Amino acid sequence: MVTRGGGPGTRVYLQGPQGNQGRSVVGPRGATGATGATGAGVAGATGATGSTGATGVTGATGSTGATGATGATGSTGATGVGATGATGVTGATGATGATGSGASFTVLEFIDDMVACGADITGSSARGTRIGTYVTARGAWSVSGSGTVSEDASSAGHIGAVKLTQSSGAQGVRIHLGQSLSSNVLRFEELEELELSVKLASGSASSLNIGLGTFSYSDFIFAQATIGGTWNLASRAASVDATPITGAVISGYQRLGIKQPILGQLDFYINQVLQGSITTHVPGATTCTFVAETYDTALTIDAIRLKTKTLSR
Numbered sequence: 001m002v003t004r005g006g007g008p009g010t011r012v013y014l015q016g017p018q019g020n021q022g023r024s025v026v027g028p029r030g031a032t033g034a035t036g037a038t039g040a041g042v043a044g045a046t047g048a049t050g051s052t053g054a055t056g057v058t059g060a061t062g063s064t065g066a067t068g069a070t071g072a073t074g075s076t077g078a079t080g081v082g083a084t085g086a087t088g089v090t091g092a093t094g095a096t097g098a099t100g101s102g103a104s105f106t107v108l109e110f111i112d113d114m115v116a117c118g119a120d121i122t123g124s125s126a127r128g129t130r131i132g133t134y135v136t137a138r139g140a141w142s143v144s145g146s147g148t149v150s151e152d153a154s155s156a157g158h159i160g161a162v163k164l165t166q167s168s169g170a171q172g173v174r175i176h177l178g179q180s181l182s183s184n185v186l187r188f189e190e191l192e193e194l195e196l197s198v199k200l201a202s203g204s205a206s207s208l209n210i211g212l213g214t215f216s217y218s219d220f221i222f223a224q225a226t227i228g229g230t231w232n233l234a235s236r237a238a239s240v241d242a243t244p245i246t247g248a249v250i251s252g253y254q255r256l257g258i259k260q261p262i263l264g265q266l267d268f269y270i271n272q273v274l275q276g277s278i279t280t281h282v283p284g285a286t287t288c289t290f291v292a293e294t295y296d297t298a299l300t301i302d303a304i305r306l307k308t309k310t311l312s313r
Helices: none
Strands: 002-004 011-013 109-112 121-123 130-135 140-145 147-152 161-166 173-176 191-200 208-213 220-225 230-237 245-249 254-259 266-270 273-278 287-294 299-308
Touching (some): 220 254, 230 254, 230 266, 245 273
Antiparallel strands (some): 130 140, 147 161
16 A cells, blocks of 8 residues: 555555566467458559550562553643744745636626716617617616616715616616617526626516516516515526516615526525525527616616626637
């Protein structure tokens, strides 16, 4: 027993026997326990990519593949600008050609652009009997019938055109080649082409003839104006008429053409446009003359061209 303090409230402690001074005593080792079950571990993260391995040995060359289809042709390249080559050596003079034949008189081509140069002709006569000669810049025309032949200067671009104006009565007025209408100057079969530039004062005429004819008109090839106001082509052989060709409407100055490409065929043109053809009752060996005549309306002629086939000259 141990006493602490000496006065009132003294504390008394009882002390037991001294122990092993608080040291543990180690007992014998017990037996090893059984191995516990393996725990399920979490998968580890993917490792980093390893470095690229060394390049392998080059493999053997494969066989050549089949030839592919030919590609489309490319566009033509721009033309290169080359320097002009030097002038070549002058060639030797060629041999002299054969001497040509003399001028040919076997074809007649009569052209009159009808520029009036003479005094007006006015008179009255029996049909076909000349009352005077009207002079143009290229020639002269016989005038017959009843009426006046004068200059028509009223249309611009048609210098000095010749105008035929009929008088009252049944004779009409006309210009023609030769001393009279019976002065036949060629044969129908010799005609190759007749071309005229003409104008009518009226678009309607009952009797007007331009072309080739005999004095009696038993045979003729005429461009005619009709009451209906159109240009027609008429043909007559031995007093038998062919069916006429009806052409374009009459309108101002127009260019009429009659062509005979082969014997017995007549082609009719207006302003160089084919209107039709006649192949029956076309006069042949009969002689005739050129005539332009009007009976009931003024006719102006600006130009005439008459061309024949081969003549015996």
